[in-house]
Amino acid sequence: MFRNKGKISVRQVMIILIITVYTPSIRFIARATSYSAKQASWLSPIIAFGVYVIMLFILNRFYKKYKNKNFSEVILDNTPKLIGKTIIVIYIISITLLLVLYIRYFGERFVTALYPNVDINIFIISILLIVAFMIRSGIVVIARMSELMFIIMTIIFVSLMFIMVPNVQLENVTPISTLDIIPVFKGSIVTIALSYLPFYFFFSHEWSQNDKFLKHGIMAGLYILIIEVLIIFVSVGLMGSTVISRSPLSFFIAVKNINLLGEISGFESILVSTWILTDFVILIVYTYSALNMIKSLFNLGDFKPFINIYIFITYLLTWIIAKNVFELQDWGAQFAVYMNINVLIVIPVIIFMIGKVRKVV
Amino acid sequence: MRRTLIITLILFTLYISAGLETMIGGRKSITDAFYVTTVGLDKAKDKIKLTIVTQSLGPEEETEYTKKQDKYFVTEGKTIFEANRFFTTFMDNKIFWGHVDYILISESLVKNGLDTYLDFFMRDHETRLIAELFIVKEYSAEESIKLVIDSGEDITNTLHVLKEDVGKLSVSGCVPVYEAFSTITDENCGSNVPLLQIIEDEKEETDSTDAKEASVAEDNPKSKRLVLDGYALLDPESSELVGFLTGNDARGFNFAINKIKSGVIVVEDPEGEDVTLEIIKSKTKIIPKFNGDKLEVTFKTKLSTNIAEIDGSTNLFTDENIELLIKQQNEMVKKEVKNAIDFALKHNIDIFPISKVVERKFPVKWDKIKDDWRKIFTEITFNVEVDSQIDRTYSIKEPVLSREDG
Numbered sequence: 001m002f003r004n005k006g007k008i009s010v011r012q013v014m015i016i017l018i019i020t021v022y023t024p025s026i027r028f029i030a031r032a033t034s035y036s037a038k039q040a041s042w043l044s045p046i047i048a049f050g051v052y053v054i055m056l057f058i059l060n061r062f063y064k065k066y067k068n069k070n071f072s073e074v075i076l077d078n079t080p081k082l083i084g085k086t087i088i089v090i091y092i093i094s095i096t097l098l099l100v101l102y103i104r105y106f107g108e109r110f111v112t113a114l115y116p117n118v119d120i121n122i123f124i125i126s127i128l129l130i131v132a133f134m135i136r137s138g139i140v141v142i143a144r145m146s147e148l149m150f151i152i153m154t155i156i157f158v159s160l161m162f163i164m165v166p167n168v169q170l171e172n173v174t175p176i177s178t179l180d181i182i183p184v185f186k187g188s189i190v191t192i193a194l195s196y197l198p199f200y201f202f203f204s205h206e207w208s209q210n211d212k213f214l215k216h217g218i219m220a221g222l223y224i225l226i227i228e229v230l231i232i233f234v235s236v237g238l239m240g241s242t243v244i245s246r247s248p249l250s251f252f253i254a255v256k257n258i259n260l261l262g263e264i265s266g267f268e269s270i271l272v273s274t275w276i277l278t279d280f281v282i283l284i285v286y287t288y289s290a291l292n293m294i295k296s297l298f299n300l301g302d303f304k305p306f307i308n309i310y311i312f313i314t315y316l317l318t319w320i321i322a323k324n325v326f327e328l329q330d331w332g333a334q335f336a337v338y339m340n341i342n343v344l345i346v347i348p349v350i351i352f353m354i355g356k357v358r359k360v361v
Numbered sequence: 362m363r364r365t366l367i368i369t370l371i372l373f374t375l376y377i378s379a380g381l382e383t384m385i386g387g388r389k390s391i392t393d394a395f396y397v398t399t400v401g402l403d404k405a406k407d408k409i410k411l412t413i414v415t416q417s418l419g420p421e422e423e424t425e426y427t428k429k430q431d432k433y434f435v436t437e438g439k440t441i442f443e444a445n446r447f448f449t450t451f452m453d454n455k456i457f458w459g460h461v462d463y464i465l466i467s468e469s470l471v472k473n474g475l476d477t478y479l480d481f482f483m484r485d486h487e488t489r490l491i492a493e494l495f496i497v498k499e500y501s502a503e504e505s506i507k508l509v510i511d512s513g514e515d516i517t518n519t520l521h522v523l524k525e526d527v528g529k530l531s532v533s534g535c536v537p538v539y540e541a542f543s544t545i546t547d548e549n550c551g552s553n554v555p556l557l558q559i560i561e562d563e564k565e566e567t568d569s570t571d572a573k574e575a576s577v578a579e580d581n582p583k584s585k586r587l588v589l590d591g592y593a594l595l596d597p598e599s600s601e602l603v604g605f606l607t608g609n610d611a612r613g614f615n616f617a618i619n620k621i622k623s624g625v626i627v628v629e630d631p632e633g634e635d636v637t638l639e640i641i642k643s644k645t646k647i648i649p650k651f652n653g654d655k656l657e658v659t660f661k662t663k664l665s666t667n668i669a670e671i672d673g674s675t676n677l678f679t680d681e682n683i684e685l686l687i688k689q690q691n692e693m694v695k696k697e698v699k700n701a702i703d704f705a706l707k708h709n710i711d712i713f714p715i716s717k718v719v720e721r722k723f724p725v726k727w728d729k730i731k732d733d734w735r736k737i738f739t740e741i742t743f744n745v746e747v748d749s750q751i752d753r754t755y756s757i758k759e760p761v762l763s764r765e766d767g
Contacts (some may be wrong), residue, residue, distance in 0.1 A: 073616050112486065113486055114486070116486060127723075133366065166415060171717065174721060175721040175722075175724050176719065177724035178725070179724055179725060179728055222470070239490070239539050240539070240540075240543040242542065242543045242546045242547070243490070243542055243543055246483075253490065256489060256490075257489055257490045257491045257539065259491055265489065335637075
């Protein structure tokens with residue numbers, strides 16, 4: 001217990017991973033996958049799970065080899081200094097852009113679904129102020145808070161599924177044939193792009209060491225697989241792929257139309273509450289990870305003096321990134337997804353291969 | 362100090378996010394809002410006439426019960442959204458669209474396509490996609506709303522009862538907005554929307570000598586009723602109205618698409634007296650089969666009924682008589698399904714939709730033929746098979762008219 005003081009467990013890291021995948025999954029995976037794979041879209045997360053397991057084995061090698069070191073140190077150890085620093089800069093840019101995307105979506109979600117006449121700044125500034133204060137508490141507090149939110153999120157998600165799954169119309173999620181193989185692969189791109197684990201390796205020096213990385217990782221992967229499959233399955237199963245593929249808030253639409261026993265509705269308010277909680281976790285964890293990258297890049301002792309300025313920059317970028325929600329959606333679909341695949345899959349694999357060639361990992 | 366600041370900020374955020382602060386526009390007090398429950402859409406020259414039926418909730422004096430007041434308002438606009446905004450120029454309460462249960466659209470409006478008018482309901486952030494759609498035959502949606510409200514009844518409740526009881530005869534159905542949207546956006550299958558009709562009660566000729574009764578009858582004009590009967594069928598490509606299936610033809614359609622909940626079949630006993638059968642269970646399988654490139658589709662219906670009323674005196678509970686009744690009900694169901702098929706072939710629209718069944722059973726083949734589906738549909742050979750049984754009767758077996766011997 002004393003040995004791990006100030007550190008978080010691998011289990012907590014995996015809980016953070018689940019929460020941070022859950023929030024974008026609710027927002028767009030049903031829409032994005034059903035756009036390509038239509039009725040077979042619910043199979044797309046299976047492909048992503050396969051990719052995730054491969055990544056898990058690679059990251060396990062890093063975790064075991066580089067005890068108490070973070071991913072920045074792994075990169076610098078496996079590549080020449082200039083290239084290594086360049087890669088870290090790429091990661092800083094990527095995670096910042098992703099953070100900006102999530103901040104903007106946090107606000108857009110409210111003004112699209114609930115408060116169309118409200119200034120979006122109210123939501124964005126409120127959440128950023130809380131992130132700026134909470135992040136100073138350190139990763140241990142964030143991880144404990146995430147554990148609590150994970151329980152709330154799970155209870156709400158399971159309750160919604162209990163209501164929604166029995167109403168699924170199987171003709172909306174069938175037939176499945178060989179013709180669906182390519183569309184399912186196409187649809188899986190967005191789910192693969194949510195393999196956020198490498199981002200959390202940038203604070204892996206704050207993880208406690210044990211030999212359960214693979215076990216917890218696979219359990220988290222299975223959990224993510226189940227929630228992603230269910231989100232797509234119930235969304236498409238209830239509303240049909242035509243409606244879901246056109247809706248920017250696909251799962252929200254499906255939940256909004258629950259009518260329990262013909263009388264009780266309004267379940268979307270429960271979903272919104274988990275959105276706020278899980279969005280908060282994703283914003284704070286990304287900020288924490290980004291600040292750790294900056295700390296490693298400039299060999300700083302502490303990142304706390306940069307918190308306010310970094311958050312202010314992200315706020316400004318929130319408005320620069322897109323003029324309106326249509327640009328934001330295009331940006332997300334046409335750039336962010338592929339950026340994620342490169343920084344979360346391609347670069348770690350390349351570094352692993354370099355490490356293998358150099359017999360370092 | 363820092364902790365206090367954090368807690369204050371969190372509370373502040375929750376406070377404004379919950380819509381309790383005036384800077385959050387769009388928040389509504391429950392007593393200051395009109396909840397739109399039923400919507401009517403009509404054509405008004407080059408505009409859309411929008412009729413809304415609202416319910417307002419307010420606390421009754423010194424009780425916890427809520428008071429309901431139904432009102433209807435009419436406005437016009439170039440689009441539904443514009444017409445909706447015009448309500449704010451004269452209504453004394455805010456409108457909330459989150460409780461819309463029913464959308465009535467007049468026949469004249471749908472003649473040029475339904476798709477345009479669904480966009481508002483699909484896009485708007487307040488409306489729910491489970492609101493049910495109806496098309497009003499001949500009359501306007503406003504007239505049908507007025508008819509019910511002016512008679513002192515609640516239109517939303519009336520529609521609710523009609524919807525709940527639609528299975529008793531199974532001559533119509535329920536189609537929520539999202540389902541209509543899904544079929545409309547599928548260019549291979551025709552859409553169906555339940556049909557509301559205004560029926561005028563025929564004045565019965567009476568030989569009553571009661572002068573008072575006769576004078577009352579003369580004073581009252583013909584009464585009109587709102588009836589849920591049949592479907593309006595829409596073209597797959599343009600979503601324009603192509604025709605109606607009503608009465609038993611609509612039930613034939615329901616047999617084909619497996620939407621039969623119950624129903625009444627009246628057959629004759631060997632003496633020619635009526636025997637009423639109640640439909641208990643019905644299941645239809647659409648079985649497509651390719652003979653080369655030629656498609657053959659069989660509707661296989663399995664049906665169970667109970668004897669609900671016997672008007673004659675014959676003992677029906679012999680193998681021979683039961684077989685006779687079964688034969689008649691098979692023929693009647695077959696005829697109804699065939700009428701629905703004939704309608705589909707006449708208008709060349711796949712209303713069942715067979716395209717979905719073919720896609721599910723032969724996905725690879727479907728991929729090759731889907732672009733020519735409308736042509737292929739007209740060339741399909743249809744077969745209808747009905748296999749029914751009469752399971753039981755209720756409290757008494759022998760008919761009331763049969764007399765005891767001696």
